[in-house]
Amino acid sequence: MRIEDLFLKSAAVILAVTAMCKLISVAGEAKVMALADPVFRFISLRQLLLVTALAEGAVAWYVWKGKESAAKSFLVLWLCGMFIGYRLGxxxxxxxxxxxxxxxxxxxxxxxxxxxxVMKVVLAYLTAGSAVCFWKTFLKGDTKQTVGHQPAG
Incomplete structure (x- = not known):
């Protein structure tokens, strides 16, 4: 198994675990869940965590089951960009x-x-790893890693 595959499997597990943590929180009774999110004040923390958990879960599923390495690494990188933007806010x-x-x-x-x-370290790991994987599979033209590519000739 290639190092990129190991990274993507670890990313899928991390995203699945954090999505489950969010879903457990959403299902709970904590009063803080009804408060407005500090960045997106128009929705509650419960609503934001639910949407985020669904996005994380969908990305985790595709990263685990999907075929295209470039798409897998791009999705993780995109999600990390959203998390970095939220943390910046x-x-x-x-x-x-x-x-x-x-x-x-x-x-x-x-x-x-x-x-x-710890979550900042995890975010750095996911961001750096997905950026390297994306760069190696897509920008360097490693088209053998993508589905649908037909070699010339």
């Missing part, structure tokens, strides 16, 4: 913390700040 507002995995952090034996730091 929080940072510009001087907002502390991120509800990246919902209220599941309350069950963990580590401080929320530690979970936030």
């Amino acid at each position: 929080l940072w510009l507002m001087n907002y502390k913390g991120c509800s990246c995995v919902g209220t599941v952090t309350e069950w963990l034996p580590v401080p929320p700040a530690t979970v936030d730091w």
Whole structure:
């Protein structure tokens, strides 16, 4: 198995786990879920986490089952871009913390700040890895990794 395949499988697992954490939070009773999201004030945190969990789940599914390496890495990179944009919005507002995995952090034996730091490292891993994979499969012309390509001749 190639290193790119290992990265993409790990990305699918990470996205599936974080999507499940968000869905568990959405199904919970925590009052914070009814509050407006700090960046997207027109929707509740529950609504934002639900939409995000569905997007993560869909990307995780395609990355695990899909055929085109360039599309897999692009989807992970696109999702990371959305997460970076959201975190940038929080940072510009001087907002502390991120509800990246919902209220599941309350069950963990580590401080929320530690979970936030770990999620930043995970985001960096997914962003860098997907960018490298995308570059290697698409921009370098590794068309053997994509479905539908017919070699000339």
